[in-house]
Every structure is written in structure tokens, then in C-alpha cells.
Amino acid sequence: MKRPLVAFILLLVLKQGLAQNRQLVLQHVRVINVLNGGLSGEVTVTISGNRITGISKTARPLPGATVMDAKGKYLIPGLWDMHVHLSYYGAGALPMLVANGITGVRDMGGDLGQIDQWRAAIAAGTLSGPRIKRAGPFIDGPKSMNALRASFTCTPADEAAVRLLVDSLQHAGADFLKVHSRLPHALFLALVDQARKQHIPVAVHLPRDVPPQEAVLTGIRSIEHTESLLGDVIYNEEEAAREQHTAAALKKLYGGYARQLAISMAAKQIFYDPTLISLYRLRGTAYEETLGPRLLPVVTALHQAGVKLLTGSDFAWKEAGIRPGYDLHGELALFCKAGLSPLEALQAATIHPAECLYMTDSVGVVEEGKIADLVILNANPLKDIRHTKNIYAVILNGRYLGRDTLHAMLGKAGGE
Numbered sequence: 001m002k003r004p005l006v007a008f009i010l011l012l013v014l015k016q017g018l019a020q021n022r023q024l025v026l027q028h029v030r031v032i033n034v035l036n037g038g039l040s041g042e043v044t045v046t047i048s049g050n051r052i053t054g055i056s057k058t059a060r061p062l063p064g065a066t067v068m069d070a071k072g073k074y075l076i077p078g079l080w081d082m083h084v085h086l087s088y089y090g091a092g093a094l095p096m097l098v099a100n101g102i103t104g105v106r107d108m109g110g111d112l113g114q115i116d117q118w119r120a121a122i123a124a125g126t127l128s129g130p131r132i133k134r135a136g137p138f139i140d141g142p143k144s145m146n147a148l149r150a151s152f153t154c155t156p157a158d159e160a161a162v163r164l165l166v167d168s169l170q171h172a173g174a175d176f177l178k179v180h181s182r183l184p185h186a187l188f189l190a191l192v193d194q195a196r197k198q199h200i201p202v203a204v205h206l207p208r209d210v211p212p213q214e215a216v217l218t219g220i221r222s223i224e225h226t227e228s229l230l231g232d233v234i235y236n237e238e239e240a241a242r243e244q245h246t247a248a249a250l251k252k253l254y255g256g257y258a259r260q261l262a263i264s265m266a267a268k269q270i271f272y273d274p275t276l277i278s279l280y281r282l283r284g285t286a287y288e289e290t291l292g293p294r295l296l297p298v299v300t301a302l303h304q305a306g307v308k309l310l311t312g313s314d315f316a317w318k319e320a321g322i323r324p325g326y327d328l329h330g331e332l333a334l335f336c337k338a339g340l341s342p343l344e345a346l347q348a349a350t351i352h353p354a355e356c357l358y359m360t361d362s363v364g365v366v367e368e369g370k371i372a373d374l375v376i377l378n379a380n381p382l383k384d385i386r387h388t389k390n391i392y393a394v395i396l397n398g399r400y401l402g403r404d405t406l407h408a409m410l411g412k413a414g415g416e
Contacts, residue, residue: 023046024372024398024400029045030073030380031045032075039074045075047372052367077364077365079100080102081312081313082310082312082353083275083313085110098130098406099391099410101391102324103131106133112134112137112172135203139153140153141187159190176201182208189218192219204222205228213260219268229298254301270307275312278327296338304339311328333386351364371397372398
């Protein structure tokens with residue numbers, strides 16, 4: 001081997017070793033335990049590479065470490081938005097998410113190839129963005145849709161086709177499957193059966209032909225949207241009759257049927273992602289005055305029954321007005337309006353997503369060994385959930401992003 005090549009390889013190995021061993025030290029920070037609401041005294045948190053390697057009152061930084069004084073600050077796990085559509089919004093959503101403390105997202109229907117390009121660039125460090133778990137295309141039945149939506153929607157014709165689709169998406173490495181509202185009943189059952197055989201989770205926008213209780217008993221992973229529990233009522237009734245039928249459906253969801261549904265969801269460990277903020281953005285004052293107050297008790301009842309909630313904003317096309325990153329904080333506030341404590345709302349954005357995605361070994365809490373996806377806050381969110389918006393810095397995969405960097409990211413993305 002020629003000497004210049006040997007020297008190049010040695011230099012490359014040295015650089016990789018230095019990158020892996022780089023140390024970031026947060027001093028005098030207070031750590032929030034999202035499992036139980038505990039709040040530490042001032043500690044030193046050591047991050048080596050992209051992992052938390054120490055939480056101690058006595059740790060001393062290694063020579064050459066980057067040391068940040070975080071006195072008076074609060075450290076929480078990075079937040080997750082568990083219902084996004086990146087292919088609709090475009091790459092501009094990625095820095096907006098990070099600047100708002102969202103270090104992970106679950107993409108619920110989009111262009112698998114495009115999203116994987118973004119994932120590769122994020123992993124390579126050439127693009128700033130959150131971790132992305134993705135379903136790839138929507139799995140739906142025939143319905144009217146625009147050209148963009150149609151380009152990443154699959155509408156299998158029969159049971160054989162839907163089973164083949166599940167196999168192909170599993171082979172392509174999809175993290176889960178996303179079912180939408182018009183998938184026929186028989187195809188839904190075939191899909192869930194094949195997904196179980198392939199060990200791939202299923203997230204469901206409940207199809208109009210599938211009662212919630214039946215869907216729960218099939219062993220799906222999550223149910224999306226509060227309004228999807230109303231089945232076909234709000235989507236298929238004539239406008240004049242919709243209000244009457246919606247009221248009837250809500251009455252059902254407040255009664256014994258709802259209690260049994262909640263018990264079943266909790267027993268089956270099915271997560272619930274109500275995406276309340278999307279209704280607020282899409283309906284404006286009508287949400288506050290009508291549908292919103294009537295849906296919040298449904299969320300409250302599910303929570304009280306032990307169903308684990310997830311935070312999701314459902315941002316998609318820009319014209320809808322749902323803002324990547326910003327509106328996840330609005331979802332947290334609505335959770336508290338539904339009766340959750342700030343800690344319980346915070347759990348829905350941290351540890352519950354980790355559990356839903358089978359990632360508790362790496363994210364969801366601040367502890368040694370976990371990936372350093374973290375948010376440093378100026379105020380304690382356990383006292384007021386609105387403090388999650390008061391961000392001092394974000395640590396993304398071990399990389400420290402201070403306020404100036406975050407503001408620059410927002411400016412470049414056209415954010416606020």
C-alpha cells in the first residue's frame with residue numbers, strides 16, 4: 001500500500017475517533033424525569049459523541065471538552081411530533097421542527113424515496129432535521145384526491161393485493177403502515193393480519209367501515225385523530241344532517257360504549273394520537289365554540305382509563321395553516337385543557353412516543369446510555385406546559401444548537 005494512502009486512512013480513522021469521542025458538558029442544569037416528574041438538583045450532564053455518558057454532581061470535563069453553563073435551566077428529552085406529513089410541506093419543515101425542540105417525528109403518509117433521501121442527509125450531517133420514522137404511502141380505498149396525494153397513496157384492489165403491498169413495504173423497510181379512512185372492511189382485516197405476520201405495526205385513521213371496537217381487537221398500534229372515532233358520521237352525512245348525527249355519535253362516545261372502548265384500548269396497549277391542534281387550525285373559532293369542547297371529554301376519558309396519548313400536529317400542506325414545530329406546543333396546551341397535568345402532557349411527547357416506536361432503549365428519557373436528543377428550557381414545564389416553548393438550546397444527536405443557531409435555522413426556513 002502506498003504511503004500517501006496509508007496516511008489518508010490513518011487521518012480518516014483519527015478524525016472518526018475524535019468525532020466519536022467529542023465531549024459536550026452541561027453544567028449546573030436541572031434534569032426533569034418524565035417517568036415520575038422528579039426534578040434533580042444542579043448536575044453535570046456529559047455527552048460523548050451522540051450519547052449521554054454521565055449525570056453527576058461531581059463530574060469533571062475532559063481536556064478539550066465543550067462546556068456550557070446551564071445554571072437556571074431545565075433539561076428534558078427531545079419532543080416528538082407523532083403525526084406529520086413531510087412530503088406535503090417539504091424540506092422546510094425540518095429546521096422548523098428542530099428549532100422548536102422536536103427531535104423526532106412519525107411521518108404518516110408520504111413519498112418513501114424522498115423521505116429516505118432526507119433521512120440519509122440528516123444521518124450524514126449535511127441536513128439538520130429530526131429523526132424520522134415513516135410509513136411510506138397511505139393505504140386507502142378509492143376516493144377523490146389531488147395529484148400530490150394520489151402520487152403517494154396505494155389503493156389495493158383485493159385481499160391478495162393488500163397482502164402483497166404489506167410484504168413489499170416491509171421489504172422496503174417501512175417502520176410501520178398507515179391505513180386511511182376509505183380502506184374497505186375486508187381489506188383492513190387482511191392488512192392487519194398480514195402486518196402481524198410480518199411484525200410491522202399499523203397506525204390507523206379509522207376506516208368508515210370499521211367500528212373502533214373491532215379495530216382495537218385486531219391489535220393495531222395506534223389510532224389517529226379524535227374525530228375518526230366518530231366513524232363515517234362527520235365525513236359522509238349530508239351537511240344538513242351532519243350536526244344531528246355528530247351529536248348522536250358523541251353521546252355514544254360519552255356513554256358505556258366509550259368506557260368499554262377505552263378499557264379495550266388500554267388492555268391492548270393501543271396508543272391514541274388525537275391531533276387536536278389540527279382541528280383548531282382547520283376550523284378556527286368553530287373549533288373553540290362547537291366541536292372542540294365536545295371532543296376534549298373523549299380525550300379526557302381515554303386518558304383516565306389508562307390509554308397512552310401521543311402528541312401529533314398533523315401538519316401537511318402549508319395552506320392548511322398548521323405550523324411544523326410551533327403547533328406541537330399548541331397540542332401540549334390542549335392536552336392540559338383536556339385535564340392532563342403538565343407532566344402527563346410531556347410524557348405524551350417523550351416517553352410515550354418512545355414506547356410506541358419500540359425505542360425506549362435509546363430515547364424518551366434523560367439518562368445515561370440514551371441518545372443525546374435533548375432540549376434545554378429557560379423555565380420549568382412541570383409548572384406550566386407553555387414553558388416548552390421557552391427554548392434555550394437544542395441538542396440534536398449530540399450536537400449543541402444554541403439560540404442564535406436556532407434563530408438562523410428558522411430564518412432560513414421562513415419560520416417565525
